[in-house]
Amino acid sequence: MSKKLKVGIIGLGSMGSTHLDIYSKIKGVEVVAVADSIQSRLDGSSKAEGNISGQAEGGVSGLSVKKYLDGMDLINNSDIDIVDICVGTDLHYIFVEAALAKNKHVLVEKPLARTYDEAQKIIQLAEQSTCNIMSAMCLRYWPAWVFLKEAIENSTYGKCLSLNFRRQTSFPGGAFYSDDNQCGGALLDLHVHDTDFVNYCMGLPDAVFSQGYKGPSGGVDHVVTNYIFNKTNASPLVSSEGSWTMQEGYGFNMSYTANFENGTLSYLLDGEETLKLSRDAQSENIKLKEGMGYEFEIRAFVDEILSGNKTNLDLLIQAAKTIAIIEAEKISIETCSVVAVKA
Incomplete structure (x- = not known):
């Protein structure tokens, strides 16, 4: 049996909870860690809501994973293969930079970055990295x-x-x-x-x-x-x-x-x-x-990694130019x- 990709999710708001639920349905991956600066989200006593049916259905209650208040501590976990970044847009760049520096594959929620300048820096990091990175533009x-x-x-x-x-x-x-x-x-x-x-x-x-x-x-x-x-x-x-x-x-x-x-x-x-x-x-x-x-974007990202394909830089650059x-x-x-x- 092939080794499962180990996922860490940073941010347990609406989209982080949505992603958490989706990974549970995909073979070949398992969530092993989550991070959020709000303690009640980590212990399951509070939970973000989505704005459409099917969003934010994942939860940490009863989930046996490592939990961190600081996303950087999650990135430093050597067991993790994929870092899924669902934090505020203004924090995307620093977490992408840190995750790629630790040789993690990165899925980053939309938009790619807070500014076009930061998005261009992410493109440069992606071009230099051997890891995969995707901007989660779900449409x-x-x-x-x-x-x-x-x-x-x-x-x-x-x-x-x-x-x-x-x-x-x-x-x-x-x-x-x-x-x-x-x-x-x-x-x-x-x-x-x-x-x-x-x-x-x-x-x-x-x-x-x-x-x-x-x-x-x-x-x-x-x-x-x-x-x-x-x-x-x-x-x-x-x-x-x-x-x-x-x-x-x-x-x-x-x-x-x-x-x-x-x-x-x-x-x-x-x-x-x-x-x-x-x-x-x-x-x-x-x-x-x-x-x-x-669901389909996360499946596409996981398949890209498991099949050994490199980052689709054209799509990533397109996400940057959108900004x-x-x-x-x-x-x-x-x-x-x-x-x-x-x-």
Whole structure:
């Protein structure tokens, strides 16, 4: 029997708990250590909640693992093969740097880093390392978005004419989300999902025009962006909206509408998940692969390591450039102007 990869998770908030649950379902890995600066999360007396069904289902109660208050102590555990970093965005770089220095494989939650400068430093570390590193941009693996990307690339319904993405919820609260310096506001923490998918699916936009306003984080917490592609006149209209300024009790939803020459795809996750195709004066529901992007991204990362494949630097670089787009969006909001994306 082959040796299992030993995993240590740093951060037991919503995503750390989600990852903890997913690893328990994957053969070839086992979680052997967790770290969190909040003692009650370590002893199981408190637990973070997710904003959609299936999130944050993992728990430490009854789990026989090593527990640390300091993530650096976990990284120094020589038994650990994979460090899964689910701490605040402003701490991503220092933990990635420390983990790679100890020759650990690294999965780091989105976004890759708090700033594009830090993201570029992570790219440099990845290029010099023999270990694998992945940025957990889950929409790249979410079945409905995989379906959309394939439809665009294969011209399944003809040329794509327009794409619109929307992601909305009420303010999550807490010290981290209340500090723009840590989280980057909804602009970076929430809206990054859709900006990254635009980058992943369509390539780096030439420029952006964004409008938005500040909210409880102290940063931009509601944003609407048009992504401008100057490569050809045939480029589709691409836009997205992200917000966590909805009133308390609103819940969470994410959606997209993709209009093609010969059909329209409309997706909505709002309690239930649906993908509808409209064409020839009729509509039909598309059956999607069961599961969430979190599971498929972690499985892809584990498979990459077990198969001996190297880090997909193209995808990692793309995740870094997504932050450059976000930073251009912020400047666009501040100046009320079209801003070129420099990455």
